Amino acid sequence: MLLGLTVVWTVMIWNLTFAHLYKGDSHEVQTAKDPGREQPKPVEGKAAFQKQILDSEKTVKLYLGYQVLEQKQLLGHFHIVDIQLKPDTRNYCISCHGDIPHDKFKDLRAFGNMHASFIACQTCHIRLEGDQATHIFKWYDRATGQIVPSPVKDGALPGTYNAKIIPFERVDGALQRIDSQARIDFAAEYRKQEQSLSEVQKSKAKKIIHQQVSKQPYMCESCHVQQGSLLPFEELGYSKQRIDAFVGTEVIGMIKNYTQFYLPHILEPGIGSHEPEKKVQ
Amino acid sequence: MAMRVKNRTLKRLGAFAIWLALVLVAHSQAYASDVGNCLLCHKYPGLSRIDENGKYRLLYVSEETFNRSIHAKVQCEGCHTDIKKIPHDPAKKVDCLTQCHIIEPTSEQKFSHKGVEEFLEHSVHGRYDKNGNLKKFAEDLPTCKDCHDNPMFRPLSFFKRVRPGISDAALGRCRVCHSKDEFIYRFYNHVTTRLHTTRNPKNIAEVCARCHDNSELIARHGLSFKAVATYTETFHGKSAEYLSERVPDCLNCHVKKGQSPHQMLSYKDPQSSTYKDNKLAVCLTEECHPSAGAKLADYNPHPNFDRKQNPRQFYFTAFFILLTGGTLLPLMLVMFLDLLRTMFPHASLLRKK
Structure with missing residues (x-):
């Protein structure tokens, strides 16, 4: 240990002093002999990842x-x-699908991603029915994952909350959040062991993880509706003014404009072309 | 009786007109640029997508920040000219040279950045050479958004030099003649921001570094050093790092007095401020070193730690590195070992159990 400490200490001082004489971090760059003739090389592999992902x-x-x-x-x-x-540390869907998961439908993807920043994936993509349905939704903190009081009441600007809405389900009569620790652990274990699993095991694991996911997710009109909204806006802390805006003509009218011509594709995601058809008046 | 009813109706209509005017004025102040109600959707920070090329497209606009920017009076449609209806199709790339609805007060014509294009084309950053031929690697040369994001107002206050930003005293003087606070704030911000640069020296250097510290670009264009990294090695650069506003940044030396950064010329151009015969004049300006001697022109503001390019700087720096390292390394090692002995008086690597 002493030797290790001594080495670390020596390296640190070396880097602060003598390393400057040898290291290639001088501000010199390899100048092209004939800059006019050299063609830029396409960036590939690791360098492309650095440029397109890390440096972007x-x-x-x-x-x-x-x-x-x-x-x-x-x-x-x-x-x-x-x-x-803040990054959502609780949501196990985004560990595979990312934080900007909506991609299929050109007209709706940005709206889907916008909602995904304050609504957990399970809210729209799982349809709880029968005994499972509780109609209870709560906010959880993106950083801690804990259920928190409504951030809307604090007067935060729309969509800037560091919290997301999560549905609750009833299991054996008991109320529990749908992103239970057991499900999180299962998904995490799958990701950990993915490389060593057989193809059959991978398929099984994916099936189990997506078991609850509905083929027909809740769409805009499920919440942006005058009566019988899926989300209990008032219980989630929204003011009457905000609720009126959600279900007002501006929002509903726009949803209609976006969806009326693409309805068949929206209700059957994955069927047909990913490109929306031209609008027909 | 009929007359009384008519009077009452007129009064009501008058009151309604006043109420309507107040509502419209209030609305126009709160959402000066958002007459199309674009923020209904674009106020959400999550409004985004990954495009077909894997590029992150963030469609969020912060209303509060935008309203403190130089473009606050420009309506969304002023730049996003292809958007005529809501919902809209994917917006086209904004052309910064387009005419917007703002009227330029001296010419009383619609405002446009068109003039900048001409400046830029004749500058070192222009895409064409003097003969009108496209330069090699012209695609590397900067366009508007490579250097500019939406510039924020950076008002300057001379009031007792205590704090930058809005000076209440100055605003008080404006209010003597001008009644509209919105106008006063905007005018004050505009003028005082333009009295200096919209970015401080550190931020300006960071913008230039995007290209001038990019090894690939430097190599391709036959440059020999990282301009900003070497600048930060100097006294000027170090002061800028500590957010000093009183040291020269890239533009102070590379832009000729009285011109705009868009007119910057190559150091090889005799018209350039950094041309070998013009360098001294840059240093001798009243704000910098007015009484300096002619030898100041020999000063290298980009000291590259390279034996071939700058032998004097190289050996001088190397001497100090050797002096510092050669003194401190053994000294600190002894102190460290002494500390270990104090902490572990009986420890030994050689003792056998």
Whole structure:
């Protein structure tokens, strides 16, 4: 241990001093002999991953004098991104599907992803029926995973909550959140052992993980409706004004505009072309 | 009787007109740019998608931040000109040179950034050479959004030099003649932001670093060092790192006085501020080193730690590295071992059990 500590200490000082004489972190770059003739090489593999994934976004600070504005800088993005939602540590769907999972339907994918930032996947993609259905929905904290009081009441701007809505189900008469620890552990174990599983075992595991997922998810009209909304907005802490906006003509009218011509595809996801057909007036 | 009813109706209509006007004014202040109610959807930070090329498209617009930006008065449709209805089809790429609805007060014509394009084309960053031929690797050269995101107002206050930002005293003076607070704030912000750069030196260097510290681009364009990394090695760069506003950033030296950064020329161009014969004049400006001697022009503001390029800097720096390392390394090692002995007085690597 002593030897290890001594080595670490020596390396640290070496890096602070002598390493500068040898290291290639001088600001010199390999200059092309004839810059005009050299063609840029396509970036592939590890370098492409670095460029397209790791380097494509970073957090920078704008020093405005009266304020330090921390923003997420996306390459080629014009508008200032002044908010960063905390990662959802509880949701086991996103560990495979990512935080921006909606992709199939051009017209709806951005809206789906927008809702996914404050509604857990299970809320729309699992239809609880019979004894399982409780019509109870609560907010959970994205960082801790714990059930928390409604963040809406705190006056946060729409969609900026660091919390998501999760449904509750009834199992053997007891109320439990649908993302139970048992399900989280099962999915985590699958990801851990995925490489060593046989193809049959993989299929079995995927089937079990997706067992509850409904082929027909709840759509916009399930919540954005004057009467009988799936989500109990009031219990979730929304004010009357906000509820009126959700079910008002602006939102409902827009949903109709987006969905009326694509309805068959929406209700049967995966069937037919992924490209929406041209609108027919 | 009929007259009384008519009067009452007129009063009601008048009151309604006043109420309507107040509502409209209030609405226009709160959502100055959002007459199309685009924020109904775009206010949500989660409104996003991954496009067909795997690129993250974030469609969120922060209303509060946008309203503090230079473009706050420009309506969404002013830039996103292809959006005529809601719901809309995927928006096309914004053309920054398009005419927007803002009227430029001196010409009384619709405002456009068209003039910038001409400046840029004649600059070192222009895509065509002097003969009108497309430069090699022209696709690497910057377009608007490579350097600019939506610039934020960065008002400057001279009031007692205590705090930057809005000076209440100055606003008080504006209110003597001008009654509309919205106008006063916007005008004040615009003018005081333009009295200096919209970014501080550190942020300006970061923008230039996107290309000028990119090894691939530097190599392809025959440049020999990382411009910003070397700048940060200097006193100027270090002060900028500590957020000093009083040190020269990239633009102070590379842009000719009285011109815009879009007119920047190559250091090989005799018209350039960084041309070998013009360098001294840049250093001798009143704000910088007005009484310096001619030798200051020899100063290398991009000291590359490279034996071939800058032997003097290299050996000088190497000497100090050797001095520091050669002194501190043994000293700290002794102190560290002494500390270990104090903590573990009986420890031994050689003792046999």
